[in-house]
Amino acid sequence: MKKLINHPEQVVRDMIEGVVLAHPDRLKNVPDTSVLIRADAPVRGKVALVSGGGSGHEPAHAGYVGKGMLDGAVCGEVFTSPTPDQVLAAIKAVDSGEGVLLVIKNYTGDVMNFEMAAELAEAEGIQVTKVIVNDDVAVENSTYTTGRRGIAGTVFVHKIAGAQAENGASLQDVERVALKVIENVRSMGMALTSCTVPAAGKPGFSIPEDEMEIGMGIHGEPGTHRAKIAEADSVASQLLSLVINDMGLQEGDRVAVMINSLGATPQMELYVLNKTVGQTLKSRGIQVHKTYVGEYMTSLEMAGCSISVLRLDEELAELLDADADTLGWK
Amino acid sequence: MKKLINHPEQVVRDMIEGVVLAHPDRLKNVPDTSVLIRADAPVRGKVALVSGGGSGHEPAHAGYVGKGMLDGAVCGEVFTSPTPDQVLAAIKAVDSGEGVLLVIKNYTGDVMNFEMAAELAEAEGIQVTKVIVNDDVAVENSTYTTGRRGIAGTVFVHKIAGAQAENGASLQDVERVALKVIENVRSMGMALTSCTVPAAGKPGFSIPEDEMEIGMGIHGEPGTHRAKIAEADSVASQLLSLVINDMGLQEGDRVAVMINSLGATPQMELYVLNKTVGQTLKSRGIQVHKTYVGEYMTSLEMAGCSISVLRLDEELAELLDADADTLGWK
16 A cells, blocks of 8 residues: 555544644644644634544645634544544534534535534533535435535535634524535536545555546545546536536626645646636636635545536625635635 | 546646636736746836746646745746746746846756746846755756756745745845755655656656655656655654755754645645654754645655755744745645
């Protein structure tokens, strides 16, 4: 297994120690947990946001912890939901008395464990609300999911709901904004290669040298189909069309776009994809407010990408543009 | 070839178009060139910085164009030096009359072509000074290099000399600061896998499944030796020791550290490496002022990393901490 790790079973723990050593001014680890929170948490007078899930999607989610985004991230084992006690630890560590919003990607394990943690927290008198992100238009149900999966579009929820919380909004109002993002964001991905979960020691599946998988999930869950590798122009058009059609995007709409690498795909290729995405949107009369290109929601060292589109109104555009100070948002 | 591109010969052109479509507020393309410059260039009253080289190292170098860092980046073909006329076009596009500093990574082709461009610019009455970065401690001479190679440490030159230029310093003073960084920065890398230059269509070399190459260059140039894959702890210690010894780092010194991915190595693994790096420096009484973890100087989709250490004095620390607004610096 070609990985720069020590023991597979301690990789998440090692990562967390490495994060805290690198960024003690930004992040701290809640003792005896796999939770990373803002160095200044709990932030007085502010609704707190907690997200997380299995590790292996870095910079999601600890890379979005900081001013203007999340207050805490729960780092599960690689591609494995964190347990309810870990989520509860995060909630308790960040709550300042104004309540906590949980941002959950739609995977059955995540939903179950975050919900259980919410109940435990409420039993301790903490106000908790949750939203479930299901931006992936690829498939209706999937290996670990009932309904659509949550993928890179989740980062827009962190950014926008986080900005609203930073503005001093109430828990109910932060939830309202998060739901508005979820309503208006769609994503579609594809993969060229597999990736290796350290504990497994070998790739979870394989894609033949001349093929790609359209609609693959961020844990390697099956997509819609395999096809011969096509040019970037064709791949970008396919993914974008599915997203545009699903969300009913129309001439005159204003959007933010995210071209996300699943890990091994170089920035060069992401920008080649964006050439087609940018030109297509322009030709359809859709106004691109801002484009984000890079690693936002990865799948270890998988080669591939996802394209996310968020329909903006004035409120969402303003919150998207608000300052945020985290490692992963740029 | 598993790449999201169109035609290999147009990949750099496509990338540049994708960059400008994504970030029109930040970057513009000098017409009919492969040069990207600040959207507000030339910046009146400021010394300008130009860097560049072969493409395939993104975010280097266009990702460092912006306030507080570079004014222009010349994007050569993949792993190929840009021609003198391209470098000249960059110099002319960013010069505001205060002069231009060229930051060159030490590769024979880059040095020759940037020097030729400097002479051409001077003939047109533009003041040009150049610095050559040679931070890689791995080998004395290499495939494309006489002397040591320039790798990820170059980004510290962009950051610090760029901050000094933004302060309104003279060309001579910006050069002085750049040379101070070069004097005090060292790097060492390693690779687990090869990468594929699009025009070649296949990997330039291969590393057996159970081996790694220590000291490999960012174009796949040979390193010092191959070895069986070791644990991250051991790899990090080896690389760091070579850097520390070469620069004669001592107890009480203050440093900045960069843990750089060559492309396919996930952030998770970089942070695992940083656990060892951070602990080792602490145990040696070396003060880590700041740690940078991520993709700073890549080699397409190569798996591997480099570790850079920069010795800081008050002046360098202050310039390192100054605000910069670019896509690749975080």
